[in-house]
Amino acid sequence: MRVVVPAGILERMRRHGEETYPHECCGFMLGSAEDGMQQIVEIRSQPNERTESRENRFLITPDQFKAAESAARKAGLQLVGIYHSHPDSPARPSEYDRDHAWPWFSYIIVSVKGGKADEANAWQLKDDRSGFEALKLEKGD
Amino acid sequence: MMTKVRVEIPTALRAFAGNQDTVELAGETVGELLRELAAAYPQMKKHVFDDQGKLRNFVNVYVNDDDIKHLDKELTRVGAKDVISIIPSVAGGALTQQQIQRYSRHLIMPEVAMEGQQKLRHARVLVVGAGGLGSPVLSYLAAAGVGTLGIVDFDTVDFTNLQRQIIYSTGDVGRPKLEAAADRIRAMNPDVRVETHEDRLTSENALSILKNYDVVVDGTDNYPTRYLVNDACVMLGIPNVYGSIFRFDGQASVFCQEDGPCYRCVYPEPPPPGLVPSCAEGGVLGVLPGIIGTIQATEAVKIILGKGTTLAGRLLILDAMKMHFRELKLKKDPSCPVCGEHPTITELIDYEQFCGIRGEEMEARDLGKEWEISPRALQEKIRAGDDLVILDVRNPEEAQISRIQGSILIPLGELPERVAELNTADQMVVHCRMGGRSAKAVEFLRSVGFKKVKNLVGGINAWAEEVDKTMARY
Secondary structure: OEEEEEHHHHHHHHHHHHHHOOOOOEEEEEEEEEOOEEEEEEEEEEOOOOOOOOOOOEEEOHHHHHHHHHHHHHOOOEEEEEEEEEEOOOOOOOHHHHHHOOOOOEEEEEEEEOOEEEEEEEEEEOOOOOOEEEEEEEEEO | OOOEEEEEOOHHHHHHHOOOOEEEEEOOEHHHHHHHHHHHOHHHHHHHEOOOOOEOOOEEEEEOOEEHHHOOHHHOEOOOOOEEEEEEOEEEOOOOHHHHHHOHHHHOOOOOHHHHHHHHHHOEEEEEOOOOOHHHHHHHHHHHOOOEEEEEOOOEOOHHHOOOOOOOOHHHOOOEHHHHHHHHHHHHOOOOEEEEEOOOOOOOOHHHHHOOOOEEEEOOOOHHHHHHHHHHHHHHOOOEEEEEEEEOEEEEEEEOOOOOOOHHHHOOOOOOOOOOOOHHHHOEOOOHHHHHHHHHHHHHHHHHHOOOOOOEOEEEEEEOOOOEEEEEEOOOOOOOOOOOOOOOOOOOOOHHHHOOHHHHHHHHHHOOHHHEEOHHHHHHHHHOOOOOEEEEOOOHHHHOOOOOOOOEEOOHHHHHHHHHHOOOOOOEEEEOOOOHHHHHHHHHHHHOOOOOEEEEOOHHHHHHHHOOOOOOOO
């Protein structure tokens, strides 16, 4: 599967990761989904609701989730995924990510090294929860 | 016929429900509905429930606008008018690169791996006593990445500690042990949170301190605290990793783990006071706590990981002189006063009294002033040329460290059979290291007719401190 993200939106995710460094940033990705492709149209950054360990943990609460779903509905979009940053850590899902992941969503992880956004990768949980599949991250306009 | 209830499916799970956003299912409680859902759409099951069949912690279920966590959880009753929705919370995050490297030798082992390392990180271990056993226990648990280490101790670091208490350095002498140990642990591994309890563990504070921990490691050097730790662990249901050391001999076990025995099942009564010498009285080989303490640390890690077979129900006995390990099978005693079928000890008791220690103090005080002499007063008598016998009741090894000139040596244990070597007519001053054994000697001599004997208060260490500063203290 591939995820198409407009360059400006990818840049905003990267900047969000730099702003919250050394803590993790997080947010929703809204867009449309069809067979084999997700198109990201909009992102909604979220405060990291963790009260401790924010340098390597993020949390989005059910209330934030409900609000994002209704915002997506109003805009005629779908909630298709989540982005977050890994400060000083690779742009690969951790075991903790796998343990807490939802299927179907795409996950974009931005690595932020020493306060500077580095590579970004897209992932999707396998249906049997055994791991993540790397998605093709395409820059759109 | 059972009423049908509407269940809203979140986008992330719709693909498993034929892309429907709502399904109708039969059930009277939320739990029943969720199990119906999993039965109807088997692929959804592993995303909603964990391997134990419990709701995953990031799956939130709402009845209308209320989270079932605030209602009756999975037993929340539902009717035809209710709408059930599954709302995700989203969590994630990384182990930092540095942490991955630090724990890499754990992460590549199937018995630990990422899951086990997270268990260690979330574990809370209390170490009672930061001494010979506590040193290796704290060092290895900190290095292993145990997230929270509690330490109970109220002592300061002393030169006599350094031969075995390897968490301290020479420069730490005089510092509170808690402060020095916490510094060392933080330097070893900044991931570890250290919680210090600068207190003697007592019947009043034990439950409130211990209850916040998953595992207790007993590194105490005395019977009252050992029984106190045991009883508190039984009452709170916390595994108690036990170790003890003396000279070349060591023991280790795990008590109060699941259905295993407790310390009292094995040792219902403490030994009579004074019968079993402490390490301070009898000495201990410096590396011995290193062996026993690392066994305790190993057991604590296994308990946290939930892997392997612990020493629960077994007492491991080490004779380091022969380097011989032996194992005794231990059984839970159904009549044990704390963990048995009809416990008679249901709250913490007075452990000093239970171990007869307060009684001993009373006797020592009963000796009375007329049976005591201070180091200065003894010095005066020697200067004045009084006719005086100085009786040393320590062991010969101790007499090689320090000796008051002209003293005669009869170890306390040999005194009854060698009492004929002494003359009741002589003025006599008896001493040991600190004054405890010599008090017993004076009492014995009094009982067999000696009237002119006195106990040197504070022993030869006080003499070295007050009279002869060139003499070694130990």
